[in-house]
Amino acid sequence: MDSAPGLLFLCCSCICPCFQSRRKDTEDAVLVKESNSLAPASSAEMGSVSGKIAASPLRVPPSPGRFSMSPKLDRIGSVHLTMRQVARATQNFSPSMKLGEGGFGTVYKAQLQDGQMVAIKRASKENSDALRSEFRSEIELLAKIEHRNLVKLLGYVDKGNERLIITEYVPNGTLREHLDGIHGSYLDFSQRLEISIDIAHGLTYLHSYAGKQIIHRDVKSSNILLTERMRAKVADFGFARVGDNEAGKTHVMTKVKGTVGYLDPEYMRTFQLTPKSDVYSFGVLLIEILTGRRPVESRRSPEEKVTVRWAFGKYSDGEAMELVDPQMREAVDPTIFKKMLNLSFQCAAPTRADRPDMQSVGEQLWAIRMKYLQLGREE
Known part of the structure; x- marks a missing residue:
């Protein structure tokens, strides 16, 4: 892109929604069942949008008009799933449960005992040590953020040569x-x-x-x-x-x-x-x-x-x-x-x-x- 022609366009002034921040308290980011963890945004969060902008022609719900601040977390959390439970939830990391693959490793769909679906990202065994800093970076950052347009951290496993990141399951692909x-x-x-x-x-x-x-x-x-x-x-x-x-x-x-x-x-x-x-x-x-x-x-x-x-x-x-x-x-x-x-x-x-x-x-x-x-x- 260094050779791409550059052009600075004049930005037109726009009427925008209120990007008002809101801080929420939460418990530690551990893998626990929260009744509202994956629930849709509250009517208060959507109020600034629905009152001003009509629904999309295809009934796609409008984007939120507010941002909420990150929760305060004293620590990232503790592990609430054993490797045996993880293996059971992913059918022993079955290829049929595989969602995708990346530089970090493989992502699997998993069903917990209470029926909740989650995604589990498993670090490649071959690069386990090399990916340790990447693993720590991801869980530390994910634990500090919460927004409806960001994938939510639910827990993690860091034991022996196994490193797993457990997040909400987003069902409709990339x-x-x-x-x-x-x-x-x-x-x-x-x-x-x-x-x-x-x-x-x-x-x-x-x-x-x-x-x-x-x-x-x-x-x-x-x-x-x-x-x-x-x-x-x-x-x-x-x-x-x-x-x-x-x-x-x-x-x-x-x-x-x-x-x-x-x-x-x-x-x-x-x-x-x-x-x-x-x-x-x-x-x-x-x-x-x-x-x-x-x-x-x-x-x-x-x-x-x-x-x-x-x-x-x-x-x-x-x-x-x-x-x-x-x-x-x-x-x-x-x-x-x-x-x-x-x-x-x-x-x-x-x-x-x-x-x-x-x-x-x-x-x-x-x-x-x-x-x-x-x-x-x-x-």
């Missing part, structure tokens, strides 16, 4: 799977817009509303999980790092981590990590959501291999509507589509100073959503 149509249907435009807003909410919480600023470092479509109601949750905090809440501060990393195609070019060049690195990754992800293409399409012609560069070229040549994912069967309004593309290019600007912060991104997406719903009512 965003990338849905873009590929693996689940039998493709996402329509309304769903893609709602999912984009959900991701922006989750990242805004991490950057601005958590007890400490958190930089995810691996925002990508395979790390976005979808619920049965097509709500998005950001997952996989193995690469996440605590940032600095003081504006303008950077962290110099000894090793760049992330996924090719989503990596901030300025972070790769300088090793300096800021929340704007997540913003860049989100910009790439937003283009992926709109076009259906992966960030790097190795089998395509040279001018189309890097999706951001290809998309920007099409947009600049006045051919923006040729970028619409052909799997979206409905007609997409050109004004709305171009506004989202414009925002994606702002986020994916080669220089971090030219990128908006995630809260501004969320506000712009909400303004786009309001315009989209308005156009729907006028038809």
Whole structure:
């Protein structure tokens, strides 16, 4: 992306929902049955939204208008499952219970004795020692955050050479799977817009509303999980790092981590990590959501291999509507589509100073959503 042409778009001022923080107390993050742990947001949390914005045309529930502050935790918690119980819940780590695989290890679906479904991420035995710091990082960060658009930690196991992270189970697969149509249907435009807003909410919480600023470092479509109601949750905090809440501060990393195609070019060049690195990754992800293409399409012609560069070229040549994912069967309004593309290019600007912060991104997406719903009512 270093060679990608840069352009700073003027940001239009937007009417945004109230991003008001709210602090909640909670018990230690241990694997215990909580009657409301996976319950939907309360009517109070949704009140600022439902009173102002009508339901989506496809009855997708609107994103929340508030962020809640992280709970105070004196310690991460203690283990409430034995390895024997874990083995029983995963049918001895049966391939039939496998949900996916990543750098850390394999993720399994598991059913507890009380019937609750959870996800259990098991570190690869071969890399158990090498992944210890990644394991500790993920559980320490997950234990300190709670937001409806972030996957929730329920417990963990760290015993011998076994390292397991136990989180809520999100049943509808990854965003990338849905873009590929693996689940039998493709996402329509309304769903893609709602999912984009959900991701922006989750990242805004991490950057601005958590007890400490958190930089995810691996925002990508395979790390976005979808619920049965097509709500998005950001997952996989193995690469996440605590940032600095003081504006303008950077962290110099000894090793760049992330996924090719989503990596901030300025972070790769300088090793300096800021929340704007997540913003860049989100910009790439937003283009992926709109076009259906992966960030790097190795089998395509040279001018189309890097999706951001290809998309920007099409947009600049006045051919923006040729970028619409052909799997979206409905007609997409050109004004709305171009506004989202414009925002994606702002986020994916080669220089971090030219990128908006995630809260501004969320506000712009909400303004786009309001315009989209308005156009729907006028038809």
